[in-house]
Amino acid sequence: MSGCERRIFSRLALITAFYYFLPPYSFQIRAGGLYLLYGLYHTQLVTPRERITLALKDWENTMSFLQDALSSDHHDVVYILWKLFRQKAFCFAATPKPLSFQVKRKPQIHNVLDEFRDQPVRVGGLVTMETLQVG
Numbered sequence: 001m002s003g004c005e006r007r008i009f010s011r012l013a014l015i016t017a018f019y020y021f022l023p024p025y026s027f028q029i030r031a032g033g034l035y036l037l038y039g040l041y042h043t044q045l046v047t048p049r050e051r052i053t054l055a056l057k058d059w060e061n062t063m064s065f066l067q068d069a070l071s072s073d074h075h076d077v078v079y080i081l082w083k084l085f086r087q088k089a090f091c092f093a094a095t096p097k098p099l100s101f102q103v104k105r106k107p108q109i110h111n112v113l114d115e116f117r118d119q120p121v122r123v124g125g126l127v128t129m130e131t132l133q134v135g
Contacts, residue, residue: 010050014046031077051091
Protein backbone atom coordinates (compact mmCIF):
# COMPACT_ATOMS: atom_id res chain seq x y z
CA MET A 1 0.00 0.00 0.00
CA SER A 2 1.46 3.37 -0.97
CA GLY A 3 1.69 6.37 1.34
CA CYS A 4 -1.20 8.10 -0.38
CA GLU A 5 -3.42 5.05 0.00
CA ARG A 6 -2.46 4.76 3.69
CA ARG A 7 -3.34 8.41 4.25
CA ILE A 8 -6.72 8.00 2.55
CA PHE A 9 -7.39 4.85 4.57
CA SER A 10 -6.43 6.58 7.83
CA ARG A 11 -8.69 9.54 7.05
CA LEU A 12 -11.60 7.26 6.18
CA ALA A 13 -11.10 5.15 9.32
CA LEU A 14 -11.04 8.25 11.54
CA ILE A 15 -14.17 9.68 9.91
CA THR A 16 -16.00 6.38 10.35
CA ALA A 17 -14.94 6.05 14.00
CA PHE A 18 -15.89 9.67 14.70
CA TYR A 19 -19.54 8.94 13.87
CA TYR A 20 -19.69 6.66 16.92
CA PHE A 21 -18.39 9.48 19.11
CA LEU A 22 -21.33 11.73 18.22
CA PRO A 23 -24.96 11.60 19.40
CA PRO A 24 -27.56 9.92 19.15
CA TYR A 25 -25.54 7.02 20.56
CA SER A 26 -25.53 6.18 24.27
CA PHE A 27 -22.69 7.18 26.57
CA GLN A 28 -21.09 3.72 26.43
CA ILE A 29 -21.00 3.66 22.63
CA ARG A 30 -19.66 7.21 22.51
CA ALA A 31 -16.93 6.27 24.99
CA GLY A 32 -16.12 3.26 22.82
CA GLY A 33 -15.96 5.58 19.81
CA LEU A 34 -13.51 7.77 21.71
CA TYR A 35 -11.34 4.75 22.55
CA LEU A 36 -11.47 3.75 18.88
CA LEU A 37 -10.43 7.24 17.79
CA TYR A 38 -7.56 7.19 20.28
CA GLY A 39 -6.36 3.79 19.08
CA LEU A 40 -6.63 4.65 15.39
CA TYR A 41 -4.90 8.00 15.85
CA HIS A 42 -1.92 6.45 17.63
CA THR A 43 -1.47 3.48 15.29
CA GLN A 44 -1.45 5.34 11.97
CA LEU A 45 1.28 4.36 9.55
CA VAL A 46 1.53 7.81 7.95
CA THR A 47 3.71 10.71 8.96
CA PRO A 48 2.52 13.32 9.84
CA ARG A 49 -0.52 11.77 11.45
CA GLU A 50 -3.91 12.38 9.95
CA ARG A 51 -5.95 14.56 12.32
CA ILE A 52 -9.53 14.03 13.49
CA THR A 53 -11.85 16.65 12.01
CA LEU A 54 -14.04 18.25 14.68
CA ALA A 55 -16.69 20.50 13.18
CA LEU A 56 -17.98 23.57 14.93
CA LYS A 57 -21.44 22.03 15.26
CA ASP A 58 -19.94 19.01 17.08
CA TRP A 59 -18.03 21.06 19.65
CA GLU A 60 -21.06 21.51 21.91
CA ASN A 61 -21.75 17.75 21.85
CA THR A 62 -18.11 17.05 22.70
CA MET A 63 -18.16 19.40 25.68
CA SER A 64 -21.45 17.93 26.96
CA PHE A 65 -19.92 14.45 26.62
CA LEU A 66 -16.93 15.65 28.63
CA GLN A 67 -19.22 17.04 31.35
CA ASP A 68 -21.17 13.74 31.44
CA ALA A 69 -17.91 11.83 31.81
CA LEU A 70 -16.75 14.13 34.62
CA SER A 71 -20.05 13.92 36.50
CA SER A 72 -20.16 10.12 36.29
CA ASP A 73 -16.49 9.73 37.35
CA HIS A 74 -15.23 8.22 34.10
CA HIS A 75 -11.77 9.67 34.51
CA ASP A 76 -10.29 7.39 31.86
CA VAL A 77 -12.57 8.91 29.21
CA VAL A 78 -11.69 12.43 30.38
CA TYR A 79 -7.98 11.57 30.30
CA ILE A 80 -8.15 10.19 26.75
CA LEU A 81 -10.11 13.17 25.45
CA TRP A 82 -7.75 15.68 27.06
CA LYS A 83 -4.74 13.73 25.83
CA LEU A 84 -6.07 13.97 22.26
CA PHE A 85 -6.61 17.70 22.75
CA ARG A 86 -3.08 18.22 24.10
CA GLN A 87 -1.54 16.24 21.23
CA LYS A 88 -3.46 18.44 18.77
CA ALA A 89 -5.16 15.39 17.31
CA PHE A 90 -8.23 17.42 16.37
CA CYS A 91 -8.51 19.65 13.35
CA PHE A 92 -11.15 22.25 14.18
CA ALA A 93 -13.19 23.06 11.10
CA ALA A 94 -16.33 25.00 10.23
CA THR A 95 -17.88 22.04 8.42
CA PRO A 96 -17.42 18.28 8.76
CA LYS A 97 -16.50 17.90 5.09
CA PRO A 98 -14.08 20.16 3.23
CA LEU A 99 -15.71 22.57 0.83
CA SER A 100 -14.03 23.73 -2.33
CA PHE A 101 -14.90 25.34 -5.57
CA GLN A 102 -14.62 23.40 -8.76
CA VAL A 103 -11.33 24.84 -9.95
CA LYS A 104 -11.08 23.03 -13.23
CA ARG A 105 -14.22 22.41 -15.14
CA LYS A 106 -14.04 19.45 -17.40
CA PRO A 107 -15.14 20.31 -20.91
CA GLN A 108 -18.44 18.68 -21.61
CA ILE A 109 -18.16 16.54 -24.68
CA HIS A 110 -21.44 16.04 -26.44
CA ASN A 111 -21.40 13.09 -28.76
CA VAL A 112 -23.60 14.17 -31.64
CA LEU A 113 -24.30 11.83 -34.49
CA ASP A 114 -23.14 13.01 -37.90
CA GLU A 115 -26.66 12.93 -39.25
CA PHE A 116 -27.69 15.49 -36.61
CA ARG A 117 -24.82 17.88 -37.37
CA ASP A 118 -25.62 20.96 -39.39
CA GLN A 119 -23.77 21.04 -42.69
CA PRO A 120 -22.10 24.42 -43.45
CA VAL A 121 -22.61 24.00 -47.24
CA ARG A 122 -26.32 23.65 -46.73
CA VAL A 123 -26.79 27.44 -46.64
CA GLY A 124 -25.09 27.76 -50.01
CA GLY A 125 -27.47 25.17 -51.42
CA LEU A 126 -30.52 27.13 -50.30
CA VAL A 127 -29.39 30.51 -51.62
CA THR A 128 -29.42 30.72 -55.40
CA MET A 129 -29.22 33.58 -57.90
CA GLU A 130 -33.00 33.49 -58.37
CA THR A 131 -33.68 34.09 -54.66
CA LEU A 132 -31.17 36.95 -54.55
CA GLN A 133 -32.72 38.82 -57.47
CA VAL A 134 -35.35 41.27 -56.44
CA GLY A 135 -38.33 41.15 -58.73
